Amino acid sequence: MTVDSAFRQTYRKVLxxxxxxxxxxxxxxxxxxxxxxxxxxxxxRWATAVSDTxxxxxxxxxxxxxxxxxDPLLVGVLVDPSVDHHHKGAFxxxxxxxxxxxxxxxxxxxxxxxxREPKEGTTARRxxxxxxxxxxxxxxxxxxxxxxxxxxxxxxxxxxxxxxPITLYAGTLALGALISLGCASLIRAAGPEQSLGxx
Amino acid sequence: xxQTDELVLAPPGAGILTDFELPSAGExxxxxxxxxxxxxxxxxxxxxxxxxxxxxxxxSILALLLPNIQSTFHVSEAVLxxxxxxxxxxxxxxxxxxxxxxxxxxxxxLLWSVVGYTVFTALTxxxxxxWSFALFQFASRIFLGAEYAIGVTMIVEEFPVARRARALxxxxxxxxxxxxxxxxxxxxxxxxxxxxxxxxxxxxxxxLLVLSVFRRRLKETRRFEAVKAGRxxxxxxxxxxxxxxxxxxxxxxxxxxxxxxxxxPLFGSTAWWAFYAERERxxxxxxxxxxxxxxxxxxxxxxxxxxxxxxxxxxxxxAMVYFTGGIAFSILLFQVSxxxxxxxxxxxxxxxxxxxxxxxxxxxxxxxxxxxxxxxAAWIRNVFEIAGYVFGPALVGILGDHATGAIGNVGDxxxxxxxxxxxxxxLVWKYxxxxxxxxxxxxxxxx
Numbered sequence: 001m002t003v004d005s006a007f008r009q010t011y012r013k014v015l016x017x018x019x020x021x022x023x024x025x026x027x028x029x030x031x032x033x034x035x036x037x038x039x040x041x042x043x044x045r046w047a048t049a050v051s052d053t054x055x056x057x058x059x060x061x062x063x064x065x066x067x068x069x070x071d072p073l074l075v076g077v078l079v080d081p082s083v084d085h086h087h088k089g090a091f092x093x094x095x096x097x098x099x100x101x102x103x104x105x106x107x108x109x110x111x112x113x114x115x116r117e118p119k120e121g122t123t124a125r126r127x128x129x130x131x132x133x134x135x136x137x138x139x140x141x142x143x144x145x146x147x148x149x150x151x152x153x154x155x156x157x158x159x160x161x162x163x164x165p166i167t168l169y170a171g172t173l174a175l176g177a178l179i180s181l182g183c184a185s186l187i188r189a190a191g192p193e194q195s196l197g198x199x
Numbered sequence: 200x201x202q203t204d205e206l207v208l209a210p211p212g213a214g215i216l217t218d219f220e221l222p223s224a225g226e227x228x229x230x231x232x233x234x235x236x237x238x239x240x241x242x243x244x245x246x247x248x249x250x251x252x253x254x255x256x257x258x259s260i261l262a263l264l265l266p267n268i269q270s271t272f273h274v275s276e277a278v279l280x281x282x283x284x285x286x287x288x289x290x291x292x293x294x295x296x297x298x299x300x301x302x303x304x305x306x307x308x309l310l311w312s313v314v315g316y317t318v319f320t321a322l323t324x325x326x327x328x329x330w331s332f333a334l335f336q337f338a339s340r341i342f343l344g345a346e347y348a349i350g351v352t353m354i355v356e357e358f359p360v361a362r363r364a365r366a367l368x369x370x371x372x373x374x375x376x377x378x379x380x381x382x383x384x385x386x387x388x389x390x391x392x393x394x395x396x397x398x399x400x401x402x403x404x405x406x407l408l409v410l411s412v413f414r415r416r417l418k419e420t421r422r423f424e425a426v427k428a429g430r431x432x433x434x435x436x437x438x439x440x441x442x443x444x445x446x447x448x449x450x451x452x453x454x455x456x457x458x459x460x461x462x463x464p465l466f467g468s469t470a471w472w473a474f475y476a477e478r479e480r481x482x483x484x485x486x487x488x489x490x491x492x493x494x495x496x497x498x499x500x501x502x503x504x505x506x507x508x509x510x511x512x513x514x515x516x517x518a519m520v521y522f523t524g525g526i527a528f529s530i531l532l533f534q535v536s537x538x539x540x541x542x543x544x545x546x547x548x549x550x551x552x553x554x555x556x557x558x559x560x561x562x563x564x565x566x567x568x569x570x571x572x573x574x575x576a577a578w579i580r581n582v583f584e585i586a587g588y589v590f591g592p593a594l595v596g597i598l599g600d601h602a603t604g605a606i607g608n609v610g611d612x613x614x615x616x617x618x619x620x621x622x623x624x625x626l627v628w629k630y631x632x633x634x635x636x637x638x639x640x641x642x643x644x645x646x
Contacts, residue, residue, distance in 0.1 A: 037602040037603055038601065038602050038603070038607055040601060040602075041275075041600070041601040041602025041603065041607075042602060044478075044601055044602075045273075045602065048270060048273065049273070051270075052270065052273070056393075061273070065273060087393070088391065088395075089270065092483060092484070093477055093481065093482075093483050093484070094478075095478065095479070095480075095481045096601075112481065114483065116391075153481065154479065154480065154481070154536055155480055155481025155536065156481075157536075160479075160608065160610070161479075161601065161607065161608055162606065162607030162608045162611070163608075163611065164606050164611035164612075164614070164615060168606075168615065169615065169618065172615045172618045172619060173618060173621075175619065176618055176619050176621045176622050177622075179460070179619065179622045180621075180622040180625050180626070183453075183456050183460075183622060183626060184629070184630075186452055186456070187449055187452055187453050187456075187626075187630060190448045190449040190452045190453075191446055191448060191449045192446070192449070
């Protein structure tokens with residue numbers, strides 16, 4: 001085999017490996033991705049939109065987003081209209097917790113927000129009620145938080161919103177072993193060990 | 200080890216796209232009078248550290264202000280992740296722009312890179328949606344990457360051998376300082392000002408101001424002028440594909456795969472930690488800032504200790520310990536809810552995860568013959584490692600999207616990706632030869 005043909009073969013193998021890597025990553029995302037929106041994600045987006053209703057230049061857009069994910073009348077429950085927010089987002093931070101499902105089409109999502117005004121650091125804990133209609137979740141009520149620990153956000157000791165199952169960790173380790181074998185095959189196929197640039 | 204080899208082994212900032220090909224070795228530097236006076240060298244270093252500083256600064260804005268940027272453009276985590284693909288590809292393009300300095304000269308290419316970086320950074324502050332933001336950041340990264348790479352080349356060409364390593368070290372230190380300054384500005388609440396996160400990008404106008412003052416005092420490198428005038432002979436560089444034609448292809452594949460497997464989880468985690476801390480663990484922006492300043496500052500000791508450890512105990516054991524520590528403490532960081540534990544986990548994740556750059560640089564250079572070292576390092580950093588920049592943050596965003604992601608949270612996504620770094624430990628143990636205590640020699644004759 002000439003040097004050039006060996007080079008061409010290696011080059012093709014590398015190109016093939018890159019393409020396989022792209023397909024695998026795309027496949028991984030496609031296979032494990034979900035088109036259904038999680039109820040906690042919808043609650044988080046709604047709360048973010050509520051916060052944006054006090055931001056300069058964002059009012060119209062924020063109102064649209066609030067309307068998309070819930071009842072616009074609920075904004076007043078979370079944001080006091082009499083407070084001057086200085087054209088900034090109402091919440092300095094927000095966190096949602098794991099939803100509980102009293103029924104198949106109703107979900108309760110804990111929410112913790114930290115207000116920016118009138119005094120930064122003031123926190124509020126609420127529970128959002130979401131209702132599923134025609135497959136779409138929407139925020140329909142906001143209530144004060146209860147003492148129920150299952151309705152707490154993770155930073156208050158509540159459960160994480162989602163948890164990767166242990167089987168996924170095991171599968172990842174198995175994938176790691178496969179990657180190791182693949183790397184070993186590629187390295188061996190690239191040729192014998194060479195002497196180094198050292199003495 | 201020779202001075203030249205020390206230069207090649209100087210650890211680049213994590214994943215920084217630098218063309219570490221040294222200037223032609225056709226004519227030894229000592230034979231031509233290329234010395235500059237001290238005053239000019241100090242000025243040059245002052246001008247070049249701004250490039251290094253903004254390299255660290257710019258990358259950190261995106262990582263530390265991700266929740267704010269998401270909030271402004273109201274996009275999902277998946278979209279945030281996907282936009283990182285074109286943004287980070289700018290660093291790949293930068294490599295080719297930096298090479299234009301061989302034709303146009305270092306000075307004009309550097310000056311135009313500063314102008315380009317400043318213009319696009321200012322435009323980033325004016326972005327109207329996530330896609331305009333991505334476009335401006337892509338262009339800004341092209342010029343920033345080129346600016347940094349040309350800065351390294353100018354130091355190599357202008358500084359005398361005895362002072363080169365220290366000058367390069369200063370450059371890298373300023374890159375790390377850029378991250379810490381973003382943390383300080385975050386802690387000071389700059390993001391709460393009228394321009395919000397956009398103010399951080401306007402700080403990027405500073406290099407243009409510095410340049411407008413010192414532009415006339417910046418000179419073309421004497422080596423470049425000498426080569427142009429034919430006073431020294433510039434050897435033709437080997438083709439970029441050359442390492443793949445030779446028996447080096449095994450090592451380039453080995454070291455390249457190690458860099459890629461390390462960089463995907465590493466850059467996935469660094470890009471998303473602040474977001475994770477704020478949205479999934481309830482940190483405030485001020486707490487994120489304090490964590491970054493303290494933990495990052497202390498964690499940077501990892502660079503120094505790694506350099507000492509690889510000389511004392513060898514490259515292989517140092518790499519295996521650092522890989523293990525990086526994986527373990529990163530998983531801990533993205534799993535625990537206790538803030539004190541998070542603090543120490545962040546510090547140790549930085550210490551091991553980012554701190555292993557010196558040993559990775561050693562692998563990327565020592566395992567190749569002299570005549571191919573520059574090309575091999577360029578392939579490893581600019582092709583394999585760039586995969587981490589591009590895919591790491593994108594994968595975390597897509598899989599960890601709170602509403603539609605397959606995993607649904609950033610913490611578990613990063614933890615799972617970290618497990619995929621385990622094969623690197625096995626690759627080091629099984630295939631990487633130990634190079635501790637062995638001198639680099641020119642293997643051209645041997646080849």
